[in-house]
Amino acid sequence: xxxxxxKALEDAAQRMGRKLGKDAAKxxxxxxxxxxxxxxxxxxxIQDADGQHAHELINLANKVAKNGGETGKGSRRxxxxxxxxxxxxxxxxxxxxxxxxxxVLDRNKYPESAQxxxxxxxxxxxxxxxxxSDAPKPNVLTIDRNGAxxxxxxxxxxxxxxxxxxxxxxxxxxxxxxxxxxxVQYIGAKDxxxxxxxxxxxxxxxxxxxxxxxxxx
Numbered sequence: 345x346x347x348x349x350x351k352a353l354e355d356a357a358q359r360m361g362r363k364l365g366k367d368a369a370k371x372x373x374x375x376x377x378x379x380x381x382x383x384x385x386x387x388x389x390i391q392d393a394d395g396q397h398a399h400e401l402i403n404l405a406n407k408v409a410k411n412g413g414e415t416g417k418g419s420r421r422x423x424x425x426x427x428x429x430x431x432x433x434x435x436x437x438x439x440x441x442x443x444x445x446x447x448v449l450d451r452n453k454y455p456e457s458a459q460x461x462x463x464x465x466x467x468x469x470x471x472x473x474x475x476x477s478d479a480p481k482p483n484v485l486t487i488d489r490n491g492a493x494x495x496x497x498x499x500x501x502x503x504x505x506x507x508x509x510x511x512x513x514x515x516x517x518x519x520x521x522x523x524x525x526x527x528v529q530y531i532g533a534k535d536x537x538x539x540x541x542x543x544x545x546x547x548x549x550x551x552x553x554x555x556x557x558x559x560x561x
Contacts, residue, residue: 346369346373347369347370347373347374347376347377348383348384348387349372349373349375349376349383349386349387349390350369350370350372350373351369351387352386352387352390352391353368353369353372353390353401353402353405354369355391356390356391356393356398356401356402357398357402359395359398360395360398360399360402362399362402364402364405364406365405365406365409365410366409367409368402368405368406368408368409369405370409371405371408371409371412372405372408372409372433375408375430375433375439375441376439376441378441378442382439382440383439385437385438385439386437386438386439389436389437389438390437393436397436400436401433401436401437404429404432404433404436405433407425407426407428407429408426408429408430408433410422410425411423411425411426411429412426412446412448413426413445413446413447413448413546413557413559414448414450414561415447415448415449415450415539415542415543415545415546416450416453416542419447419542419545419546420545420546420547420548420549422546423445423447423546423547423550424549424550426445426446427444427445427550427554430444430445431444442484442555442557443484443555443556443557444550444554444555444556445547445550445554445555445556445557446556446557446559447543447546447547447556447557447558447559448559448560448561449461449539449542449543449558449559449560449561450561451560451561453538453539453542454535454538454539454542455535456512456531456532456535456536457512457531457535457536457538457539457540458539458560460512460514460527460529460531461514461558461560462560463475463527463529464480464481464514464515464526464527465480465481465482465483465514465558466480467479467480468527469481469525469527470527470528470529471502471503471527471528472503472504472506472511472528472529472530473529473530475527475529481514481515481521481526481527482515482521483557483558483559484555484556484557484558485515485516485519485520485521485522485555485556485557485558486519486520486521486553486554486555486556487518487519487520487547487550487551487552487553487554487556488518488519488520488552488553489518489552490552491517491518491520491522491523492517492518492522493517494523495517495518495519495522495523495526496513496517496522498523498524498526499513499517499522499523499524499525499526499528500513500528501524503528506530508532508533509530509531509532509533510530510531510532510533510536510537511528511529511530511536512528512529512530512531512536512539513526513527513528514526514527515558516540516543518544518547519556543558
C-alpha cells in the first residue's frame with residue numbers, strides 16, 4: 345500500500361489529468377515518514393486542494409524528488425532547491441517534516457569519511473585510533489556556523505595531530521550537534537579534505553537553523 349500522502353498526490357495529479365513524476369510520490373512520502381497522525385492533516389489538505397493549489401503541490405513534489413542532495417557538481421543548487429521545495433510543501437499542506445534538506449555523501453568517492461559517518465550514526469564513537477560503543481550520533485544536524493570554532497576546539501581536545509592523516513569529526517563542527525563528545529577518527533587527508541569541501545559547498549547559502557539529514561550512499 346502506498347504512503348497516504350503519496351496516494352493523495354497521485355489522486356490530485358489524476359484529477360488534473362497529469363502524471364506525477366517518477367520519484368516524486370515516494371520522495372514526498374519519505375518526507376513525512378516520521379509525522380504519524382500529522383499525516384492525516386496533510387492528506388486532507390491535498391485532497392481538498394483546488395486545481396491551482398494541486399498544480400503547485402505536484403510541481404513542488406517533483407522538485408523535491410529531483411534534488412536528492414548528492415554532493416558534487418551542482419550540489420549547492422540542488423540543496424537550496426530541495427530545502428525551498430520542502431519548506432513550501434510544508435506551508436501548503438500544514439505539515440512539518442523531520443528535516444529541511446538531505447545531503448548524500450558518495451561512499452565511492454570518500455570511503456573513509458563515509459564509513460566514519462556510518463560508524464558514528466550507528467554508535468561506534470572514535471577518539472583517534474580507538475573506538476567504543478556509545479549513543480549513536482544523530483543523522484539530522486542543525487547548521488550553526490557561529491559555533492563552529494568552539495565546537496572544533498571542544499571535539500578535537502585531547503586528540504593530537506597525526507600527519508599525514510587528518511582528524512575527521514562527526515558531527516562536523518559547523519552543526520549545533522558537534523563539539524564535545526563528537527566522534528573523531530584519523531583518516532586520510534585527501535579523503536577528509538575532499539569530503540569536507542564537498543559537504544561544506546553543498547550547504548553554502550543555507551541559513552543557520554536549517555536541519556540537514558546526512559546520508560551515505
